[in-house]
Amino acid sequence: MPSHRLSAVLAAVLAAAAGAAPLQPDTAKNCRSCTEWNQPQKPFLLYGKSWYVGTAGLSAVLVDSGDGLVLLDGALPESAPLIAANIAALGFRLEQIKYIAVSHAHYDHVGGVAALARASRATVIASRRSAEALAAGVPPKDDPQIDFGAEANAFPKVGHAKVLADGETLRLGTLALTAHYTPGHTPGATTWSWQDCADGKCLNLVYADSLNAVSDDVYRFGGADGNGGIAASFRASIARVAALPCDVLVPVHPGFADFAGKLAQRAQGVTPDPFIDATACRRYAEAASKKLDARLSEERAAPKR
Numbered sequence: 001m002p003s004h005r006l007s008a009v010l011a012a013v014l015a016a017a018a019g020a021a022p023l024q025p026d027t028a029k030n031c032r033s034c035t036e037w038n039q040p041q042k043p044f045l046l047y048g049k050s051w052y053v054g055t056a057g058l059s060a061v062l063v064d065s066g067d068g069l070v071l072l073d074g075a076l077p078e079s080a081p082l083i084a085a086n087i088a089a090l091g092f093r094l095e096q097i098k099y100i101a102v103s104h105a106h107y108d109h110v111g112g113v114a115a116l117a118r119a120s121r122a123t124v125i126a127s128r129r130s131a132e133a134l135a136a137g138v139p140p141k142d143d144p145q146i147d148f149g150a151e152a153n154a155f156p157k158v159g160h161a162k163v164l165a166d167g168e169t170l171r172l173g174t175l176a177l178t179a180h181y182t183p184g185h186t187p188g189a190t191t192w193s194w195q196d197c198a199d200g201k202c203l204n205l206v207y208a209d210s211l212n213a214v215s216d217d218v219y220r221f222g223g224a225d226g227n228g229g230i231a232a233s234f235r236a237s238i239a240r241v242a243a244l245p246c247d248v249l250v251p252v253h254p255g256f257a258d259f260a261g262k263l264a265q266r267a268q269g270v271t272p273d274p275f276i277d278a279t280a281c282r283r284y285a286e287a288a289s290k291k292l293d294a295r296l297s298e299e300r301a302a303p304k305r
């Protein structure tokens, strides 16, 4: 056997011994926007040791804790190889990922999580309601988009996700990653926050879940939830994101915070860094609040919706 062939075999054996498995993507979702969302995006630094590793239309974030990596979200099933390639381009190996945190259990954000978790052996962490949905491979019955149907909504199942309680913090190396339950877009929607530092300056990063009041044709955001009402709970989530200490906002869709525009500004050498904006979370929440108001008045105008 030639020596380069031998070293390739040896590398594979060592990788297997280290617990690594090659990435085996699940079946592509192929939804209406999937091709557009899944365009490749070169990874880029957000701040400190936090990088954007998602696609052009679906966010994923990698954080180096100094004692292993944490990945946030996995986008579509067909995004997993792109995310893995971005992680490799940054010089990391998939098996360095210790945890994969998820935002909300819709196929465009958790579709790639199963494959990435298999390849990395990482522990998936999620809110209680998201963990239940991950295990089922479909959103729960009270999801605003449930009427689109099981086939349209399905994603590869992820069993045994570790539940983080609302406000609970995961600690790994220098990283303290906190889960904030922000239900509304889905019952299990979760926003994550952490601090990262560069040159002695520490900033607050927020991976903000969707606060978009979008649904199938049956669901009503003005409906009851056995508590104070769906809208009241949604408004509380919006207020919560608005109030978070927030210097760098990463929404689950990069377009929600004009990442393409910010990257173009960065390429032109614009200072201060366009990704650092202490008003971003508040403005993101304000836009969501207006959208919810508009949606509720639509529902009132068409009560049989």
Ligand SMILES: [Zn+2]
Residues within 6 Å of the ligand: 104, 106, 185, 210
């Ligand atoms: Zn969604």
